[in-house]
Amino acid sequence: MSKEQLVTIAKSNLEHAEAGTIQQTENFHQVPASHYFDPERWDQEMNKIFKRVPLLLATTAELPNPGDYKALDAAGTPVLISRDSAGSVQAFFNMCSHRGAQIMPQGRGNTHRFTCPYHAWTYSLEGELTAIYANKDFGDLDKSCHNLTPLPCLERAGLIWVTLSRDSSLPIETFLSGYDALLAQFGFENWHYFASQAVEGPNWKIAYDGYMDLYHLPILHKDTFGPDYPNRANYYNWGPHQRVAGPDPRLAEFKERPVEDWPDDALTAGVWTIFPHISIASFDGGGRSIMLSQLFPGETPGTSITIQHYLMESAPDETRAAEAKTQFEFLKYVVEQEDYATGLKQQRALESGGKDYVLFGKNEGGGHHFHHWVDLLLRTEDKDLKALFETHQKTFFTAH
């Protein structure tokens, strides 16, 4: 079914390529410049988006085995993700039940138990408090009432989502809006984790706007990879999540084939964004690979941090690993020195008050859809959150 959807999209994309057209929105879209720096607006985005909707915090490839864990800071919340002894993924606040110390340092590893560095309280992979140091001295305590605090968590399509709210009423599956079935076509659950690196950038929406924007490629990236890429895009969306695909005449080669014979790499090409903070760009040549960019707001409205993860379809030999390292360094250079360097200057210009609005053209439907969803979520009460996502399931294209 998901492959059929991907072929339908590929055929729509090919029609545009052959006709020399793209999907265009009916109108231009204006976003108030203050939305990129106003502290009140930013607080609302943190509380109503980042603390409320599921975030993609890890990939299966990062923690494939029982006992594997990952600790990270996600939008200001310390999170601990663990693969328990039965092989299921669980997520917790990375916070001790004694006096709240962070239990594991940021990073990945493998362990049998989590031991707090402050007074050595110990927890199982399932988050149960199993031992209290000097228990006699500390006093009798019902350990079962003092486990780690769990967070909603779901592993799908080789990707791991966590909601940073322990009493969220939004099922992660509902939030995914059917998009996970399409992402499953990559087969990420069997991919190989290669490396990660961090890049500092501007306001998270300035950074994220760029991931949906092919319009800028031959201009801003003229000295790097830009000249090789088309600057036109079609956008396909499932709820707030969007796939960005440039019209590709090379798809004509597969046009008459039955669905099952279309190659996966052609069907999954382009950029896959996962609201509100993920972009997956795929690459061919020497084996398939992706860069998954995980964008988090920084400590102020004008800052962000992006963690780039490089995953490969299969474990590389020495030559392939060297090529991947070079490519990953190149990608960091492009994002840091071209995209985010421009974004940081854009940030200062917006803050100067010279314009009331920024504009998105009829060819920039991805930006329309993204900002529409940001606004929608800020307006939506907790009690209506689930219904909001239920009414926006499995659409291919929504014009605003």
Ligand code: FES
């Ligand atoms: Fe963790 Fe004391 S704060 S053991």
